[in-house]
Amino acid sequence: MKTYILKTLFYTALIIFCLVADYANATRVEITISKKIDRKTRVTLLPFFAKTSDSTDILLARELFSVLSFDLRHAGYFELWPEEKLPESVLERGIQYQAMDFDFWLDYATEIVIKGSYNISGSSVTIEIYCYDMATRSTLFARTVSGERSELRYLAHKISGAFIESLSGGRPSITTSKISYVVRKGVNSEIYVMDYDGQNPKQVTFENSLAINPEWLHDSSGFLYVSYRNGYPLLYLKNLTSSNIKLVSGKPGLNVHPAVSPDGKKIALTMSFNGNPEIYIIDLNGEILQRVTYDPAVDSSPTWAPDSRRLAFVSDRSGTPQIYVADYLADTVKRVTYRGTYNTSPSWNPIANSPLIVYTSMYGKNTELYLVDINTGDTRRLTTTLESEEDPSWAPDGIHISYTLTQNYRSFIYFMDVRDCIPICLTETETDSRASSWGPAYYK
């Protein structure tokens, strides 16, 4: 009897603890193989107002509002609320940004209200946001950032990123991250870099040749890429601050598919100087540290596990290209995909201990994106059959992927949240863009 009471007490305590813990991490998400739509927190974003009425700049205020709306909508934790547009009289309430009228907002069933201001002085601008929590009737988050007016979008991304990270349970925000990708130029191609929302696309290589396979360094100081500028696919490093280009690997044959390890010290890549495409690990100066595969089949497209100990790669050792995982220190190889006869271009979720790999599978005439859980072997399709999708790359938050979508023989870069799988187009219709690589969370 006594034990029964104790047990009941224990479980009650446990349930209460779980409830409390759950509340504290209201926006913590877990990305798993199963398709689930997490309930999203309702956020009301009010227009930004000038701190002093004589410095009002409608265009600037609109741009701030549009950047924050995009960031919040696509963070994976929030939905903008209410769905319909608020009347002008309600929007005006943003003027009182340092005070909160909790009672007024009760009618709107919103959970967080965000108010903001800006102040322009000369060429610099200061942005402030105040985030109010309806449940606790308190200020949830407040932040001020300032900088050059020319980098307004970056400042807005920075402030929304700080807010998102205050609620994301340790996951990095992607709002200041960049995506590198390949743009076709006749028979050649060049590498471009854009913000994660598709804005500010910039050409960053001028090879007059084929430039492919961009891969970011972890400090975002530059990226690796493959160029045929000397007639062969060699691996180069482009420094974005100095614009210097350095040859990293110039072995005969392939020097392609670079993948920087999560600890930032090593590069896995496909090389064929030995007479067959194999996976190697080199340091940032191109010195070979280790050979990973020893198989007469094609071994290619390495991607690192978050622990920097394991690699996933593609091999056709079974007769068709499939995804394998190698613990290269323990010298073990395990096949992870069994469905279909063409599974390629894997990318391993960057969040610690994640068993999820996103990859491309041929499905009839088209290619589609799939997730696989390497522990269970379960898979889930992320894309529909209407177009061809390929070459996925995880965002640093482990929630989003960028990928190439090809329709009518033209390619575009898209991204999606792997939970709801809604495709968002990032590149314009005039450019033929592909092979994206999502950069680190903190872009300087």
Add this chain to the structure above:
Amino acid sequence: MKKHLINIISLGICVTLLAGCQTQQKGKGKSVGSDIPLSTIPADTFIDPPAEYRYIFRNILFDFDSSAIRSDMKQSLNEVSSWLIDHQGIKVRMEGHCDERGTEEYNLALGERRALSVRAYLVQQGVSPQRLFTVSYGEERPANPGHNEFAWAENRRVEFKVSQ
């Protein structure tokens, strides 16, 4: 009955021994026997074969997702190898290509594999590997811009370029 048991045990031992051999072969530091390492990248420029030799250097075609030399391509490769044996000063660059299907990433490796298959075949016919170089273009440079079976069949190829 007892004899049967002994048979099973000895069979078991044999299997274990064989398995042991196999894992040893795949172990670290052992290279796979058939691979012929590539020579360093030459400074030579490679051009399309001159018109009078173009009938020898025809494109070598492949099946989908395969780098195996097709039996109908062997005649053509034999002509290339005997020409190369007669013209010792010439270096050859083999350019591997794929059709637009499949992923760009994998096609880059597959194109190299196709060029390496042709190289291995020519080496087997007696051409020195020091004269043979490979490059893969994946699906970047189709010979036929079409999007149908005929175009794809033409695009799954190895092209020959010769040193000046």
